[in-house]
């Protein structure tokens with residue numbers, strides 16, 4: 267995700283744009299740029315790297331005089347973070363300038379068509395397609411509004427746009443679909459922004475743009491249109507947030523904000539890779555024949571990324587009948603692993619900079635292995651050094667403890683396992699279709715769970731003083747228990763262990779005593795009775811059991827002390843739903859203990875040391 271801003275008014279635009287971008291850096295910080303109309307020309311400065319470089323280059327905006335402009339801070343999705351790929355983007359004579367937050371899913375086809383029509387591209391981005399497409403339709407219709415509506419009808423994907431037309435210097439054009447966009451109004455001028463923080467110090471009167479709405483801002487008026495160019499009446503909303511809360515979208519912590527961004531992270535990760543009910547993963551770089559030749563998958567990662575690998579083992583082996591090995595990167599690189607040329611190595615990493623995972627990648631590469639990266643940060647070291655990279659489009663994850671990137675990694679694995687399963691004949695086309703339908707339903711099921719966090723909050727407040735909390739589960743539920751336990755440990759500092767439910771009785775059960783909290787995860791229907799037995803084992807030793815189970819499993823209430831239900835989904839995807847209450851549990855325990863949820867002690871967002 268990226269951040270866009272725009273201003274038209276009496277003040278110098280560049281300083282206002284830079285200040286707004288500062289408040290949006292949490293949305294992306296790979297590169298930044300601004301464009302300002304100085305009365306004769308539209309002048310532009312854009313650089314890779316942090317916003318501070320742009321501020322230095324423009325002397326805080328003083329080198330770009332003018333009272334109308336747009337700006338952008340980038341979270342790269344298409345094209346590495348570079349000066350050329352930085353926004354704004356423009357048409358060939360720089361008469362149309364665009365900043366964009368979102369993903370144009372059909373940009374490749376549109377780009378080929380524009381190239382055939384003689385357009386020349388300078389960047390690797392999807393956004394540049396918009397600049398040339400606007401040029402094409404503006405030349406044809408001589409109307410910026412008509413050009414914009416034509417583009418909106420042509421593109422697929424998500425966008426929040428800020429556009430300057432040199433022929434219309436007194437206006438800013440903007441539109442949105444699926445990416446957030448607000449319009450701000452004040453006596454000193456009018457604004458567009460991706461989010462409230464960018465303009466809160468200038469105005470608290472904002473209009474929230476709906477999908478496929480257009481705003482045309484002039485100095486003294488703002489007009490709204492629909493995609494049919496019909497005028498719309500919109501009512502401004504008075505923002506009463508304080509500035510600090512605003513950067514977190516009104517949430518108290520980035521952690522909670524990112525928990526709630528998980529449905530969108532999954533949609534953004536899977537939607538661009540599902541075309542007419544077919545999974546298309548171009549970046550995998552493998553034909554179906556090559557997929558069939560894979561003899562083993564080796565998944566290597568650290569921390570939560572490793573936990574997605576543990577989950578992926580159950581999913582790949584279940585859906586695609588591919589043998590999977592999972593290893594901690596810090597172990598893998600020193601154990602002289604055994605693999606052959608038909609082993610696919612997958613390195614999973616949110617940051618793409620984790621030293622152990624990067625070293626494991628280099629070790630695999632040195633052995634001539636084909637390496638696929640599943641990475642969230644575009645252009646990161648692991649993304650650049652892997653043979654192929656499948657990005658998770660979760661957007662920047664600020665909280666040290668991962669949530670939305672973890673969920674997006676699971677979603678990437680679901681896509682891969684379905685694609686492998688169908689290609690290798692391990693599943694029928696009907697099963698594939700049914701699973702794909704279940705996968706597409708996940709985000710809305712996640713939203714349903716997240717609607718009611720009070721139940722978990724009340725329960726969490728009973729365990730603020732706990733010394734030990736155990737998480738148990740079988741199969742996929744065990745994989746989830748690993749992540750649930752780590753979330754609790756890293757943000758609440760309470761000791762916790764995740765255990766295969768069937769293994770507890772082989773020793774560790776000696777630690778269970780009166781009042782010990784055991785979180786039993788039970789989403790795998792075939793294993794319901796087994797997990798009930800495990801619950802009874804710990805109950806007889808005094809444990810207090812919180813059961814986390816699918817809504818059809820009512821028997822478990824007879825043995826658990828507190829039961830949290832999640833919607834029913836395909837067993838292979840249940841982990842994506844079960845993790846949500848566990849993230850919220852960890853959050854409220856940490857909050858109740860008065861800890862720094864977003865920056866826990868001893869931790870870093872990216873562990874770039876060994």
Ligand code: AGP
Nearest residue numbers: 569570571615616617620667668
């Ligand atoms: C997860 O909440 C932790 N912050 C940590 O375990 C993290 O998953 C691990 O360090 C791997 O980081 P990466 O995904 O950026 O490689």
